[in-house]
Amino acid sequence: MTTQGLTEASTSKFVHIKEGELDLQLHYNDAGKGAETVVMLHGSGPGASGWANFNRNVHPLVDAGYRVILMDSPGWSKSDPIVCSTSRSDLNARALKGLADALDLDRVHILGNSMGGHTAVAFALTYPQRVGKLVLMGGGTGGASAFVPMPTEGIKLLQNLYREPTIDNLKKMMSIFVFDTSSLTEELFQTRLDNMLTRQDHLDNFVKSAAANPKQFPDFSARLGEISAQTLIVWGRNDRFVPMDTGLRLLAGIANAQLHVFNQCGHWAQWEHADTFNRMVMDFLRN
Numbered sequence: 112m113t114t115q116g117l118t119e120a121s122t123s124k125f126v127h128i129k130e131g132e133l134d135l136q137l138h139y140n141d142a143g144k145g146a147e148t149v150v151m152l153h154g155s156g157p158g159a160s161g162w163a164n165f166n167r168n169v170h171p172l173v174d175a176g177y178r179v180i181l182m183d184s185p186g187w188s189k190s191d192p193i194v195c196s197t198s199r200s201d202l203n204a205r206a207l208k209g210l211a212d213a214l215d216l217d218r219v220h221i222l223g224n225s226m227g228g229h230t231a232v233a234f235a236l237t238y239p240q241r242v243g244k245l246v247l248m249g250g251g252t253g254g255a256s257a258f259v260p261m262p263t264e265g266i267k268l269l270q271n272l273y274r275e276p277t278i279d280n281l282k283k284m285m286s287i288f289v290f291d292t293s294s295l296t297e298e299l300f301q302t303r304l305d306n307m308l309t310r311q312d313h314l315d316n317f318v319k320s321a322a323a324n325p326k327q328f329p330d331f332s333a334r335l336g337e338i339s340a341q342t343l344i345v346w347g348r349n350d351r352f353v354p355m356d357t358g359l360r361l362l363a364g365i366a367n368a369q370l371h372v373f374n375q376c377g378h379w380a381q382w383e384h385a386d387t388f389n390r391m392v393m394d395f396l397r398n
């Protein structure tokens with residue numbers, strides 16, 4: 112199949128899920144028709160969505176023969192709003208279980224970015240039989256860094272942007288989000304700002320959630336040994352949001368893991384180094 116014509120609008124779908132205490136509508140994008148499915152999970156920034164995070168990764172994977180599902184987590188984009196006062200990683204994992212059940216997907220590969228990585232690990236710990244391979248980028252577990260003060264400078268800017276969603280605060284955050292800021296266009300800023308402001312309820316709920324439970328992403332370090340899935344960990348050496356030693360903790364804990372570190376790369380490896388990243392992921396999934 113060739114991906115010409117695949118757009119956010121042409122792949123956009125909704126589903127109602129009931130999973131434990133979760134009873135809500137999820138938005139997702141569904142692209143490609145392969146026998147194997149790759150689920151992509153976005154990060155926690157304001158205005159993030161599956162399509163915003165992975166628009167440089169969907170087409171190559173669809174062309175390589177995979178079905179690609181982008182799940183918008185509860186509280187983001189076109190999915191229903193929610194206040195989370197417990198573990199956001201586990202809440203998202205339950206949402207993914209509901210989505211996988213609704214789509215009749217027994218087993219999925221999961222590619223998670225930042226919060227999406229935390230969610231992928233939570234899913235692998237709770238539903239190990241439903242996981243093929245894992246790709247974790249700039250995320251996988253919460254917990255303290257041995258080297259960098261927490262919250263990091265990036266997370267402080269992200270939280271500030273949730274509280275005051277202005278173009279200036281967006282630009283401040285984005286200025287340390289990626290390594291090469293010359294790749295950020297006014298169009299990208301404007302799209303992201305529009306995404307954020309369309310859902311003031313999501314912004315308010317994120318702030319409420321953080322007030323109710325500042326540790327939205329628990330530290331899974333002690334349980335990483337339970338994960339048997341083959342895992343590719345990808346990090347940017349210049350990540351100022353989730354520090355690189357989190358990747359080393361994942362590598363130490365997950366037995367079948369390998370780590371790739373991109374130089375000159377911030378928190379968005381899948382976007383900043385998209386071509387190499389896509390080749391690496393396809394090679395990892397294939398072998």
Ligand SMILES: O=C(O)/C=C/C(=O)/C=C/C=C(\O)C(=O)O
Pocket residue numbers: 153154155156157159160164224225226227250253266328352353
């Ligand atoms: O605080 C954490 O551990 C996780 C932070 C994130 O998930 C940040 C992600 C930001 C994006 O991916 C974005 O597109 O804004």
